[in-house]
Amino acid sequence: DDWVNVGTYRSMVHDRRTVGLWMSPGKQGRQIREKYFRQGKPCPVLISCGHDPLLSLGAGNELRFGLSEFSWAGGHRGLPVQTIRSERYGLPMPAHSEIVLEGAMHPDDTKAEGPFGEFTGYYASEVSDEPVVRIERVYYRDDPILTMASPMQPPSDFSFSKCVMKSGMIWDEIEHAGLNGVQGVWCHEAGAARLFNVVSIRQAYAGHARQAGLLVLSCQSGNYLGRYVVVVDEDVDPTNTFEVLWAMSTRSNPAEDIEILHRTWSGPLDPMLRPGERLNSRAIIDACRPFEWRDDFPPVARASDGLREAMREKYRTILSQFDA
DSSP states (O other): OOOOOOOOOEEEEOSSSEEEEEOOTTOHHHHHHHHHHHTTOOEEEEEEESOOHHHHHHHTSOOOTTOOHHHHHHHHHTSOOOEEEOTTTOOEEETTOSEEEEEEEEEEEEEEEOOOOOTTSSOOSOOEEEEEEEEEEEEEOSSOOOOOOOOOSSSSHHHHHHHHHHHHHHHHHHHHTTOOOEEEEEEOGGGTTTSEEEEEEOOOSTTHHHHHHHHHHHSHHHHTTOOEEEEEETTSOTTOHHHHHHHHHHHOOHHHHEEEEEEEEOOTTOTTSOTTOOEEEEEEEEESOOGGGGGGSOOOOOOOHHHHHHHHHHTHHHHHHHHO
């Protein structure tokens, strides 16, 4: 079909005419590349440097297979993304990109690529022979402006944008899958926006919490390179690490409330994988009150929000001294 993947993949400059292009196993761009190579054909590619941040946000997350990132970005902005056809292969390029490289990857044409600091906070993937893009056209603006979001140990500008995007995408997917009672989703920066994800639900039936956890780790947006999914009740703020850890400590029994899944999708960027390994495991931690006896669960010993606010107002003058 005429679907074109727009993905965020790392590109390493080799020389004036060639760059390396690394794509993690299972990613859409890599699947497309392998389709071309199986047929013995070169795989055409455009590399855009400096463009609408919405394109970066869409291209850096797991949209469903077949959905155009151009359409996704245009839909969120409310205006179509303007594109023009490239001269050599007729691929659509963002009309307002600062620099665009056009070329092709050829079967068995590789060079050593890496290492590269990644979003997990490590130089995790080993140096490997990766396909080379042989540049045939360069399009550019005079005095191009290039913005950056450097992947590194979180927190960073890169990790925060990832948290916001991925949390919303997971929330959207699990509700579209039929899960009711979702109160919030948050992918924590400390988990590099992938490795520690929390969903808050209002339990409606036995097994509801497990269903939520399984959906979060298996949906398209939450599937790749995950580690932990924590499910909490509606009285726990999923963005508040202290509240989440409190719920894990007081509402989960390790022998009964931690589910382990094996042979799940990961890749070389996972620092816990040895060279050549591509699979990891996942844990679902059910940190909700047990549904079967939730009404008999000990009540929380905590002042109401109204009382807390009244005390803050009553002693505002004294407390303000500590704020300073």
